[in-house]
Amino acid sequence: MKRVLFTVGSTFFDELVDSALSDIVLEALHSRGAEEITVQCGAYKGKNKELAGISSTPVLSWNEEHGLQLEIYAFKPNLTEEFMRADLVVSHAGSGTIIDVLRLGKPLIVVPNPSLLDNHQQDLATELEKLGYLKATTPRSLHDCISKFEAKELIPFPQKDKGKFQAILDEMMGFD
Template sequence: MLVFITVGSTRFDALVQAAISEQVLDALHKKGYKRVVIQRGNSDFEREASGNGQDLVVFEKNGMEVESWKFKSSILSEVQRADLVVGHAGAGTILDALRQGKPMIVVPNPTLLDDHQGELSSRLDALGYLTASTVDNLAATIGAFDPSSLVSFPPFDGSRFRRLIDQEMGYSVNPS
């Protein structure tokens, strides 16, 4: 089983370091995961065999195969092949995972402007679509995580936007 961990396009050193911590790797291993793929963005990645700063880093730790890289043009294929997505609480990352029907744990980055990730993750957690955590509680959150308790995210309906615009512009709107 595969876990995909993503920090998006910014730095989130705390999440990257937590992802390779013994506590988090042990929690994942106990849940049956065997492989972790980490998209680390511009985060610091200190590892004894880190590949001397190369983009792709692969190693084994605590019975887990760990792969890490900075960026790819799209993370959708990584999300699709993952059994669990752990990520920063960026709206795009969340939508990618939930639209693919993937169970998700989000860890808001509190260093970003006005804690918008915290607000988004709290609301989606309250609605049951995902589970929110903090960096410090990530291992415990993984240990208690039950994907079957999550609510399915509604499918995309592009016609809703058109209806909203039509209504706002005063056009005749069919309520269906």
């Protein structure tokens, strides 16, 4: 688990960003062999004044205490390249991000953002965790989840069945 990506998506999730950059999470990552940490922090407005107003230009730094290279930025137009480079993705529980990461076959820990509409991210995270595709946690428990995380315990997410749509379309059009 050399490269870890944290992403909050297109909105804000300051609790996840603060947790990702906390000493306890950085120590858990370091103890698991992480070397490079990338944090997509979105529209951050939290208590870390160094991140206030951060742009899409990555800020690189070296965390002396934990021996980690940190890259932090607000947004990128497309995170697919970041997902592909990562050995572990820790994300908000947005459905688009979840599907993108799982279809790439990447290990995923999701942290639902409870401030969003009807806490729908929690429902999705709970169901996908029950199916074994990912692990779900909270900002407060993130360090513990990372410490115990075993990617080999996850079930591979099914790939798109491109023939399914064609079969439905054929049936609707009467081409059986």
